[in-house]
Amino acid sequence: MEMRSKALNGTHFVKKHYYTALANQFGRTDKAFEYRMQNISYICCLMGRTWVPGLKPAKNVGPQNAPILERLICEWEGQPYTGRAEFEHKVMAYQAKPAALPAGTQEPKLRYGAATHFARDPQVKAWVLRAAASLCECCDKPAPFITAMGEPFLEVHHLRTLADGGSDTISNTVALCPNCHRALHYGADKLERREAIYHKLPRLVRE
Ligand SMILES: [Zn+2]
Ligand SMILES: [Zn+2]
Structure with a gap:
């Protein structure tokens, strides 16, 4: 997300420096971190947001990890969690392997959430x-x-x-x-x- 902010602001940065720093801290390869950044791009994409240029969205995010990433992105931005990416990620997974005819929900539950909006002119x-x-x-x-x-x-x-x-x-x-x-x-x-x-x-x- 820091790289994303820099990209948006036109600030110069080197992606590899981030991967190397993370690899040194957490003991995986640079490439593994690059791939995880592409998973973050994918979640940004599902949220209808921009991602870091060059980090093409990669969609194989685990079902538990999608909401974790979405929550972190929302927290970073100071936005409330909407579960939009979490939902769309499930849709993508079900589309990939069609299940039996879904029963659906007769009385969908209400989900309450705090909504923040920018005051617009x-x-x-x-x-x-x-x-x-x-x-x-x-x-x-x-x-x-x-x-x-x-x-x-x-x-x-x-x-x-x-x-x-x-x-x-x-x-x-x-x-x-x-x-x-x-x-x-x-x-x-x-x-x-x-x-x-x-x-x-x-x-x-x-x-
Ligand atoms: Zn728009
Ligand atoms: Zn048009």
């Missing part, structure tokens, strides 16, 4: 939606539907996420169709897409 969201003029700022296609309120439906996304210290300003915010929005969080090409948006819209400033 409604004027920023309104300005960005107006600037987009009902077209997705990524693919230029019209908003996919009109809401019950009669508004074209677009979602507002922060290019540097608020959790990563991004600002809630018009120079960090874009209006997107739901497909492009999800792709920017979960797509294999999310970084390329993000770059393309930076090139396309002059109002954006890298943070």
